[in-house]
Amino acid sequence: MPNQTIPNYVISADRLSKHYGDFVAVDGISFDVPQGESFGLLGPNGAGKSTTMKMIGGVSQRTSGKLTIMGLDPEQHGPEVRAHLGVVPQQDNLDEELRVRDNLLVYGRYFGLPMSYLKPKADELLEFAQLTDKAKAKVDSLSGGMKRRLTIARSLINEPKILLLDEPTTGLDPQARHILWDRLFRLKESGVTLILTTHYMDEAEQLCDRLVVVDKGQIMAEGSPARLIREHSTREVLELRFGSERNTTVAADLAGIGERLEPLPDRVLIYTDDGEAALEQVTARGLHPITSLVRRSSLEDVFLRLTGRSLVD
Amino acid sequence: MTSSRAGSPDSQPAEQTTTAARPLSAHPPKISAERARKFGSWYYAEHALKVMNGYRWTLLAYSVGNPVMYLFAMGVGLATLVDSNSAESVFGGVSYLAFIAPALLSSATIMTAATEFTYPVMDGFKWRRVYYGPHASPLAVHQIVNGYIIAISLRLFLMSAVYFAIVAAFGASPSAWGSVAIVVAVVCGLSFGLPLMAYSASITEDKGQFALVMRFIVTPLFLFSGTFFPLETLPLGLRWIGWISPLWHGTELGRVLTYGYAEPLWLSAVHVLYLVALALLGWVLARRVYERRLGK
Numbered sequence: 357m358p359n360q361t362i363p364n365y366v367i368s369a370d371r372l373s374k375h376y377g378d379f380v381a382v383d384g385i386s387f388d389v390p391q392g393e394s395f396g397l398l399g400p401n402g403a404g405k406s407t408t409m410k411m412i413g414g415v416s417q418r419t420s421g422k423l424t425i426m427g428l429d430p431e432q433h434g435p436e437v438r439a440h441l442g443v444v445p446q447q448d449n450l451d452e453e454l455r456v457r458d459n460l461l462v463y464g465r466y467f468g469l470p471m472s473y474l475k476p477k478a479d480e481l482l483e484f485a486q487l488t489d490k491a492k493a494k495v496d497s498l499s500g501g502m503k504r505r506l507t508i509a510r511s512l513i514n515e516p517k518i519l520l521l522d523e524p525t526t527g528l529d530p531q532a533r534h535i536l537w538d539r540l541f542r543l544k545e546s547g548v549t550l551i552l553t554t555h556y557m558d559e560a561e562q563l564c565d566r567l568v569v570v571d572k573g574q575i576m577a578e579g580s581p582a583r584l585i586r587e588h589s590t591r592e593v594l595e596l597r598f599g600s601e602r603n604t605t606v607a608a609d610l611a612g613i614g615e616r617l618e619p620l621p622d623r624v625l626i627y628t629d630d631g632e633a634a635l636e637q638v639t640a641r642g643l644h645p646i647t648s649l650v651r652r653s654s655l656e657d658v659f660l661r662l663t664g665r666s667l668v669d
Numbered sequence: 670m671t672s673s674r675a676g677s678p679d680s681q682p683a684e685q686t687t688t689a690a691r692p693l694s695a696h697p698p699k700i701s702a703e704r705a706r707k708f709g710s711w712y713y714a715e716h717a718l719k720v721m722n723g724y725r726w727t728l729l730a731y732s733v734g735n736p737v738m739y740l741f742a743m744g745v746g747l748a749t750l751v752d753s754n755s756a757e758s759v760f761g762g763v764s765y766l767a768f769i770a771p772a773l774l775s776s777a778t779i780m781t782a783a784t785e786f787t788y789p790v791m792d793g794f795k796w797r798r799v800y801y802g803p804h805a806s807p808l809a810v811h812q813i814v815n816g817y818i819i820a821i822s823l824r825l826f827l828m829s830a831v832y833f834a835i836v837a838a839f840g841a842s843p844s845a846w847g848s849v850a851i852v853v854a855v856v857c858g859l860s861f862g863l864p865l866m867a868y869s870a871s872i873t874e875d876k877g878q879f880a881l882v883m884r885f886i887v888t889p890l891f892l893f894s895g896t897f898f899p900l901e902t903l904p905l906g907l908r909w910i911g912w913i914s915p916l917w918h919g920t921e922l923g924r925v926l927t928y929g930y931a932e933p934l935w936l937s938a939v940h941v942l943y944l945v946a947l948a949l950l951g952w953v954l955a956r957r958v959y960e961r962r963l964g965k
Contacts, residue, residue: 376965415804417964426698435705435807439698443805449798453720462716466806468704469695476693510802515695 365424366391366518366549367412372421373573374407381407383573384421391517394550396564398557398655400665404573405553406446409522412551414438425518439467442511442548446522448503450495456506457482457491464513477513484539485509501532508539519543521552525559537562557655569655569662576662581655588661589653590615592631596624596638596645606643613637618660627657705807713803713816714823721824728824736832739773740766740839760899763843763928770841771850771923772896774832775857775916778825782862783887785821787879790869794962801963810960814866818952821862822855829854842927850923853944857919860944861890863951870958890914895921918943 365388374382382404389395397405410416411423414430414437423430430437450459460478461471469477482488485505490498498506504524511519524540525533540563544550554560560567561581569576569584577584594614598606600622607619614628628634631650638645659665695701705712721728744766751765760768793800803813829851836842842850865882872878893903893910894917900908911917918940924930925937 413805415964433702435702435709435809436698438805439701439705439807441805445801445805447798447801449801451716451720451799451802452797453723458719462719463802463806465712465715466705466709466803466808467695467701468708468712468807469701473693473695477695480693513695514698514701516698 365389366426367395367551368422368424369408369412370422372408372411372423373419374404374411374416375419380573382411382418385568385570385573385575386421387568387575387578389549389551391549392547394544394552394563394565396560396567397551397553397570398555398560398564398567398659399553399570400555400659403570405570406522408570409520409551409553413441413443413520439514440516440518442514442516442519444504444507444511444519444521444524446526448507450503450506450510452495454495455491456487456493456495456498459495459506460510460513463510467514469514474513481509481512484512484542486535499532501528501535504528504532504536505539508536512543516548518549518551521550523553523555525554525556533559557659560655567655569659571659571663571665577658584655584658585653589657590627591629591653592627593651593653593657594626594628594631594634594638595647595649595651596626597622597647598624598643598645609641609643610638613641625657625660627653702807705809705812709808709812710815710819713808713813714819715816716803717817717820718823721820728828732828732831733835735777736773736835740770740835740841743769743773744839744841761924761928761930764841766839767841767843767928768924769897770836770839771927772894772916772920774829774836774850774854775919775923776891776894776896777832778829778854778858779861779890779916779919780887781825781828782821782858783865783883785824786862786866787869787882789817790866791872791875791879794870795873795875800959804963810963811956813963814952814956814959818859818863818866822859825855825858826851836927844927844929846925846929847927850926853919853922853926856944856948857915857922860915860919860947860951863948863955865951867951867954867958870955870962890916915944915947 367389369388370386371384372382372386373380373384385404385408387395397408399405407416411418411430412425414425414434417431425437426440428437451462454462457478460481461474464474464477479488479491482491485508487502487506487509490502495503495506508524521540525536528536537559540550544563550563552563564581566578566580567584568578577588579587597603603621603624604619607617607624610617610624610626614626614634616627618625618627626634635648635650638648748765800813804810832854833842833848833851837847869879889910893907894900894914895911896916900911900917903911921930921932922937922940922944925932
C-alpha cells in the first residue's frame, strides 16, 4: 500500500504535461492545493483545463511530470485515487434509462457502498439538490439545471473530500447557475476541497479562494481573484463606445488618459483608478462616446491583460 | 428478470456488518477501492441488469414470443411439408422441427448479441456517454467491459433457458444432454457478440455500420450456416460461410446435444474450440479498445 502519511496538499502537480501526438494540451503546469481550498482553473476553451482535470481524476495518463492526489499517484493507484474524488464532468453522463434516484444508487454501488447506506443517503442528496419530488422521474424529463444538480448529487454519494467540477454551470440559465453556486458554496463551507474549471469570470470570483489563469496549456498567473485583479489590472475600468467604425481610430485621441488603453473592436477600455475622473478628461478633450460605463476591474481584464485575448464564450 | 434486481442488501453478506453501526457515513475511500478492485465487474453488471429490469416485460415477451412464433411456424407449418416429402435420412433420422430447433436457439442468441453489443456500446461512448460515469469511479475500464458481458450473458442464458423449455415442450429435444445446449447457445452468442463489441467500441462516427452488420453479416449467417438445411446440401463454394460462422458451429454442437446427431468427436471439439477462441479473442480486443478510448 502507498504511504499513509497525511499529505500537506491534497493535490500536487509538478511540471505536469499532456501531449496528444504533436499537440500539447497541457504544457508543464505546477500547482498545489491545500485541503479545504476552493481552487479554480480559469481559461478559454481549449486552454487545457479539462485535460488537467482528467489527469487529476485518474482517467487520463500524463505524458510527463509528477502528480499526486492525497499523496497517491493516480496512474499507480487509480481506484484508490478515484475513491477519494467526486467528479462532475463537463458533459452530463447520467444514465437516462434509469430513474433519478436509481442513478444515485447505482453510482454508489461502484464504491462498494451497501444499500443500507445508499438508500437514506440518496434521499438526503436529492433533498440537497432540490430534486426530492423528482426522485421517481426519468432523467430525460429533467431540465438542464436539474440534470446538473443530479450530477452533483451523484458525485457526492461517496462523501468525497475532493470535488472536481469541470465547467459546472456552462449552458445553464442565470437562475439555475445561482442555485448551483449556492449548493457549491455550502459544500465549500462543509470543508470539501473544490477544484473547478470555468471560463466564466464571475463564477471564478464567486467560488474560488485561489485560481490559476491558464492559456495554451500554461499557467499565466496565480493568486486569489482580488490579488490577481490588484496585480494585473487597475481598480476601475472606463468602457467607451464610439460606434464600431470609430473605436480604433479614436484611441489615438485618448492617449494619456488613465494608466492603460485597450482598444477593442466594439469598445475602448481605459484602465484607471478613478473612472469618473477619466471620463471627465475624455469629454474635456471634446470626445463624446455614444455610451460610457465605469465599472470595477474583473478577472476578464486580468485575462485580457495577460493573454491579449478575451475569455470568449 | 426480477430476481436480478440490482443491489439488494443481502446480495453481499460481507457488507452488512459495516452498515449496521453508522447508517449515514460512507466507508473510507480505501475500502471503496478495495471493494471496487474485487467486485467492480459485478457492480457494473448490477447497473446493466438494473437498466434491463426496466424493460423486463418486453424482454420476457420477446424471450417467450420469439421461440413460440418460430417453432410454431417451422414446426407445425414448414415441418409438416418437409417431413412428408423427404426421406428420413435427410435430417439424421429426426423430425424437421428437431433438426432446426438447435439452429433457432443459437441464432436467437446471436441476434440478441448483435443488438446488445452494438447500439448500447455506441451509447456508452458517444450518444449518452454512459461509460464515462463509472469510468470516473473506482472501477477500472476492464471491469466495465466484464460487467457488461456478465449482464448480457445472464440475459442470453435466461433467454436460452426459456427457449429450450419451449423446444422441449414441443418434444424436439429427445436427448438427455439436451439442456447443455443452453450453455452452448450462450457461448455461441458471445463468440459472435464479443468481437462485435470490440468493433462497436472502435466506431467513432455512426455511418450506419450496424445496419450493414445486420444485413451483410447476421442475415447471411442466419441463412447459410446449416440453419434450415444441412450445410452439405450447399455447393462447395458456399460452404465456407458455414465453416467460419459461429452459428454453424453452435448449431451443430446443439444438434449433437439435443438429438444425438452423429459427427466425429474431433469435429465437436473443433466447434467448442472455435466458439471459445472467438469469444476470448473478442473479449481481449474489446478490453484493449475500451482502455484506449476511455483513457484518452
